[in-house]
Amino acid sequence: MSRVTVHLLRHGEVFNPDGVLYGRLPEFHLSERGRAMADMVAEHFAAQAADGAAPVYLVASPLTRAQETAQPTAAALGLEIVTDPRIIEAENHFEGLAMSKAELRKPKHWPYFVNPFRPSWGEAYAAQAERMLEAARDARRRAFELGGDGAQAIMVSHQLPIWATRRSAEGKPLWHDPRNRECTLASLTSLTFDGDDVVDVLYSEPAAVLLPGAATTPGA
Numbered sequence: 001m002s003r004v005t006v007h008l009l010r011h012g013e014v015f016n017p018d019g020v021l022y023g024r025l026p027e028f029h030l031s032e033r034g035r036a037m038a039d040m041v042a043e044h045f046a047a048q049a050a051d052g053a054a055p056v057y058l059v060a061s062p063l064t065r066a067q068e069t070a071q072p073t074a075a076a077l078g079l080e081i082v083t084d085p086r087i088i089e090a091e092n093h094f095e096g097l098a099m100s101k102a103e104l105r106k107p108k109h110w111p112y113f114v115n116p117f118r119p120s121w122g123e124a125y126a127a128q129a130e131r132m133l134e135a136a137r138d139a140r141r142r143a144f145e146l147g148g149d150g151a152q153a154i155m156v157s158h159q160l161p162i163w164a165t166r167r168s169a170e171g172k173p174l175w176h177d178p179r180n181r182e183c184t185l186a187s188l189t190s191l192t193f194d195g196d197d198v199v200d201v202l203y204s205e206p207a208a209v210l211l212p213g214a215a216t217t218p219g220a
Helices: 032-050 064-077 107-113 125-147 159-169
Strands: 003-010 057-060 081-083 152-157 188-194 197-204
Touching (some): 003 125, 003 159, 125 188
């Protein structure tokens, strides 16, 4: 079978001075630091290209922050950005709210905490992993068509869908403590496929030098 790597790239830091959970809200752009992160990821892939290992297919979530993160890599590698709604951020009841303890204590939110294993406040973890893996397998097939065995693809997505996908690929329970996600801004969760099967998962942070002081508000 053919081996192809699909890199799940989380977007860079977002300009979010009010600290809201922006979820699927439109027009949340990268911050200055976020643009620098996107540039650093592009440099990472350009260095791979110099060694003959450049990705041949680039996909991004339709949300502004993902598209902006993809742009420097598209320019560096001469790739078109293909937009795929299947890799969008997760739905979340708390979208648009500043996530303070006072806000979470309001009785109107209590029904959404009844099942943290699904979770009850948003899109099911299983649904996120399913749509992401479907998109990743399609990206794998397209990358193989373009580059053959050893080809690579990039999917620019969001923290929670990427984390749910990783846990699914590793055969782990999908429920988790959101504080323990290993998926920092502009990080890469790289899935190696043998045919349609994930046979390896690697994690890296090409923009690690820019993480100290970066925003920590998750998208979902």
